Each structure stands twice: as structure tokens, then as C-alpha cells.
Amino acid sequence: xxxxxxxxxxxxxxGAEGEQIGIKPIREALQMAIDLNLDLVNVAPxxxxxxxxxxxxxxxxxxxxxxxxxxRKNQKIVDIKEVWFRANxxxxxxxxxxxxxxxxxxxxxxxxxxxxxxxxxxxHANIGQKxxxxxxxxxxxxxxxxxxxxxxxxxxxxxxxxxxx
Numbered sequence: 001x002x003x004x005x006x007x008x009x010x011x012x013x014x015g016a017e018g019e020q021i022g023i024k025p026i027r028e029a030l031q032m033a034i035d036l037n038l039d040l041v042n043v044a045p046x047x048x049x050x051x052x053x054x055x056x057x058x059x060x061x062x063x064x065x066x067x068x069x070x071x072r073k074n075q076k077i078v079d080i081k082e083v084w085f086r087a088n089x090x091x092x093x094x095x096x097x098x099x100x101x102x103x104x105x106x107x108x109x110x111x112x113x114x115x116x117x118x119x120x121x122x123x124h125a126n127i128g129q130k131x132x133x134x135x136x137x138x139x140x141x142x143x144x145x146x147x148x149x150x151x152x153x154x155x156x157x158x159x160x161x162x163x164x165x
Contacts, residue, residue: 001042002057003030011052014043023049080159082112085131087121094131101135105143105162115156128156136160 001007006026013021013029016038024032033040033054041060044051081104083097104111113135115128132149139160147159 001045002039003033006030006040006042006050006052008050011042011050012047014051014053016054029054076108078108078110080110080112082114085113085115085128085135087115087117087124087127087131089131098135098138101139101160102142105139105160108162110146110162111143111160113158113160117154117156122154125151125156132156132158 008026010023010025011029013024013032015021016036021032029052030040036054038054039057040052041055041057042050043053081100083101083104085094085097089097101111101113113132115131117125117128121127128151129149136145136149136158141163143160143162145158146161147157149156149158
């Protein structure tokens with residue numbers, strides 16, 4: 001709330017430079033703000049009495065929006081990329097999929113490594129475990145295991161996250 005929107009009888013007033021002025025009636029505080037050609041802004045309405053500050057509200061809002069925009073620009077959205085392996089995967093296919101895992105981790109994304117079992121392959125879940133353990137060992141220096149290999153239905157799933165520098 002700013003200026004005439006403030007409904008308290010008296011307020012604790014903070015000056016334009018951040019100095020404490022004290023508890024003043026709302027009319028006097030509003031007049032002080034008008035004399036300085038600034039706004040009276042309620043910064044802590046739940047306090048007893050409410051805390052108001054004399055400031056240039058338009059400039060304050062502009063700087064706040066600028067900070068929010070900068071924060072949004074600097075944030076990184078982490079995606080979860082998924083790489084499927086098969087229980088009876090050949091070496092070259094494994095290397096191709098492994099390169100994708102390394103690429104995703106280096107880009108800062110999490111990787112969900114899955115071994116999909118078809119038909120009777122599910123009886124040899126230890127083969128899938130070995131494949132995921134191999135991936136885990138080979139990317140140990142650039143990633144951390146967020147979720148250990150675990151069998152879920154017909155898939156064994158492990159989640160890797162990039163190491164924070």
C-alpha cells in the first residue's frame with residue numbers, strides 16, 4: 001500500500017536515506033513524503049504500528065523488476081534425459097548410448113538410465129544390473145548417483161545427476 005491507501009492512524013516512519021524518524025500520525029508522515037516529492041510506502045503492514053518508508057516507489061518497482069528479470073535469466077532449468085539400454089546390448093551400441101549419457105551430464109542435465117527387459121530377459125535381471133553398474137563406474141568422475149539401480153516392472157532404472165563444480 002502506498003500514500004492514501006494506508007489506513008493506520010499512526011505509523012513508524014523510516015526516512016528516504018533509511019534513518020529512523022519515529023512514530024508519527026499518518027497525516028504528518030504523508031505530508032513529509034509529499035514535501036520531499038516522494039511516496040509513503042507501507043513496508044511492514046502487520047507490525048504494530050505499521051512500518052512505512054519514504055521512497056520513490058516507481059524507481060523501487062523498476063529496480064525490483066530488473067532484479068527479477070536478471071534472476072530469471074541466470075537460472076538453469078534441469079531436464080531429465082532418458083537413455084534406454086537393452087539387456088543383450090552389443091559393445092558398439094553401448095558406446096553410442098554411453099556417449100549420449102556423457103553429453104547430457106556435461107550439459108548439466110540429469111540422466112535416467114534404464115534397462116528394458118523383454119520376454120524372458122526379466123529372469124536375468126543381474127545382466128541389467130551389470131550394465132548400469134558399468135555406466136555408473138565409467139561416469140563416476142562427472143556425476144553422482146541420485147538413485148541406485150532398482151527394478152520397476154520390466155525396467156531397471158538408475159538416475160544420475162551432474163557433479164556440481
